[in-house]
Each structure stands twice: as structure tokens, then as C-alpha cells.
């Protein structure tokens with residue numbers, strides 16, 4: 235058993251494999267020495283790598299980063315510099331992207347927005363529509379009430395009809411809240427054109443962290459049928475198909491590779507759609523999840539019913555909020571090596587709900603020791619709160 239007079243976090247030379255290499259651990263320790271804890275470290279090179287991987291796997295697909303996954307402005311800037319487009323779902327998200335284009339000449343900026351922003355929240359406050367109208371972005375809708383709102387308050391926007399498609403087996407289900415039933419889609423498109431609006435395309439979302447690739451295949455078929463019927467009944471072209479997000483991240487070894495998915499998507503898109511259709515995708519999680527690590531500190535320790543319990547300075551009201559809202563578990567790991575014991579890890583707030591895990595496998599830890607979790611880039615710090623007076627983790631950028 236470790237005695238707690240040891241120096242915290244010795245450079246583990248004891249037995250037992252640890253997840254991060256020693257070089258990486260030392261780098262994190264240096265950042266902790268400089269910035270304190272908890273820190274949320276964003277590796278921009280990893281984001282660039284993910285973006286390039288997606289491009290290589292699906293070269294005909296234009297990437298619209300879903301800003302809600304992680305709206306840190308520096309992430310948006312890194313993706314902007316790579317030529318990414320953006321999916322925004324609120325005015326504040328729109329403004330984060332705007333920061334990068336505000337100095338463009340107005341005409342150029344107008345073209346950029348038309349080309350590279352989709353406002354992909356099907357429900358938009360009237361004030362937002364009024365603010366957006368001058369920029370003429372693409373906006374999604376999925377019902378006739380929204381259509382009336384758009385006609386009155388943002389008649390210059392281009393429209394994309396969001397379809398309800400199967401979300402079977404996806405970790406985060408979206409089809410209960412969004413998407414027009416395929417049976418009413420063509421009528422909505424006809425209605426939009428008859429109101430003088432322009433339907434540029436269709437979109438769908440198969441659910442986030444989608445590991446059931448059949449969802450995408452079915453969604454493509456549903457979309458192809460609707461496009462065929464809508465074009466023949468309106469005499470207008472549907473130019474865009476937005477295949478949404480959902481691209482899965484390897485949180486653990488069991489997740490099927492996005493390569494397999496890309497192969498299927500490329501083949502089905504080629505089979506089902508006209509060669510000149512523009513294909514958009516809105517990956518969120520895929521671009522950022524594996525780019526971020528959280529490092530926190532053990533601030534308290536107890537034995538409860540004989541089990542070691544560690545209290546750390548980040549929890550489910552903070553960076554681990556993804557465990558609640560995103561249904562992902564983030565294993566807590568130690569910098570220290572040693573024999574593993576089943577342990578509980580709690581966050582810092584005065585709520586028992588603030589429980590990160592009751593079954594971490596951790597060596598005997600001391601107060602002041604560091605712990606970390608990987609793959610924390612998506613839907614984590616984005617939903618962090620100030621509950622109980624504890625602020626979100628400090629963000630630190632590397633390889634910017």
C-alpha cells in the first residue's frame with residue numbers, strides 16, 4: 235500500500251501498464267504545474283488529424299463542424315483555417331463563427347456564409363430569424379409552423395427539410411424531437427415552394443454516436459425517394475443532401491470503425507443520387523472527442539464500506555457532465571502505478587448525484603495525486619456548469 239507521505243504521482247516505474255505513455259504524462263504534469271487543476275487540454279493537432287481523416291474517407295462530402303459538440307472559439311478557428319464549414323444551432327454559436335469572418339469584405343463574407351454555414355436547429359426564435367435574414371444562411375425546418383415563421387421573418391434564407399429517420403441503437407436519440415415524417419415531406423416541400431421559399435435540400439441525423447450503420451443506409455434510401463418524388467411534383471431541383479452527424483468515436487475497442495461506415499456511405503451515395511448533388515455532413519463528436527484530456531486532482535479520500543473513495547476537483551456538474559447528457563463513461567485513470575482496487579470517484583459538489591463512478595480501477599491514491607480522463611472533447615465542457623460555486627475546468631491549448 236502506498237503511504238500518503240510519498241511525493242504525489244511518482245513517474246511510475248512500478249509494474250502495471252498505464253494508459254498514457256510517460257512522455258505524455260510528464261507533459262500533462264508540466265501543464266498542471268503551470269495552470270493548476272482541473273485543466274481541460276485541447277490538442278489542436280489531433281483535431282486537424284481528425285478533419286483530414288474524415289476528408290480522406292469521404293472526399294465528396296463537405297464538412298460542417300457541429301459547433302455544439304465543443305464551441306471553444308479556438309477549435310472553431312482551427313477548423314476554419316482548415317477550410318471547414320459550420321453547423322450552428324443558436325445565435326451565440328453563429329457569432330463564434332462570425333469572429334473569423336468579420337473582417338472580410340461584405341460581399342465575400344456573404345458568399346462565405348451562404349456556402350459554409352447551416353443553421354441546423356429546426357426550431358428558431360423569431361428574433362433569431364430576423365437577425366439571420368440579412369446573411370441568407372441555410373436553415374433547417376421540419377414543420378409547417380416553422381415554414382410560416384421563416385416566410386415572415388427570414389424569407390431570404392435557403393431551406394433544408396430535416397427528415398425523421400431511424401435512430402435505432404444510437405447512443406443519443408434525436409428522432410423523438412426532430413424531423414418531418416417521411417410521409418409528409420413532399421407536401422412540406424411543395425408548401426415551401428408555394429410560399430415563395432426555396433428548398434435547397436434535405437437533411438437527417440441518425441442519432442449521435444451511431445454504431446448501427448443501417449440507420450444511415452435507410453436514411454439515404456428514404457431521402458432518395460423523397461428527392462425523386464419532390465423533383466417530379468415541383469419541377470425544381472433538390473441540390474443538397476445533408477447526412478448530419480453521428481459518426482462514431484472509438485471510446486472503447488468495441489466501436490466499429492468509421493472506415494467501414496465511410497465505404498458503405500460512399501457506395502450508397504453514388505448508387506442513389508445524381509452525380510452533381512452536394513453532400514454535406516455535420517460531424518461534431520468525430521472531430522473533437524479524442525482531442526481533449528481532463529486532468530483533475532484528488533482533494534479528498536475516504537473508505538466507505540471498505541471501498542476507497544476519492545473526491546476530485548471535477549465532476550458530473552462539470553467536465554464529466556457528458557456522463558449525464560451524452561451517456562458516455564469516461565474512465566478515470568491515475569498517473570501513479572500500482573495494484574488496482576475497485577474505487578469510487580466523486581466530484582467536488584455537495585450532491586451525491588455528483589458521482590463519476592463507483593467502480594474505477596485505481597491504485598491506492600493520495601490527496602494531491604493527479605487523475606485524468608481521455609476522449610473528453612465532445613459534449614463535456616460544453617455542458618459544464620458553475621454549480622455550487624465551482625467553475626468549469628481551465629482550458630489549455632496545445633499544438634495550436
Ligand SMILES: *Cc1c(COP(=O)(O)O)cnc(C)c1O
Nearest residue numbers: 300354442479480516517518519
Ligand atoms: C448534435 C448535432 C450534430 C452533431 O452530431 P454528432 O453525433 O456529434 O456528430 C449534427 N447535426 C445536428 C443537427 C445536431 O443536432
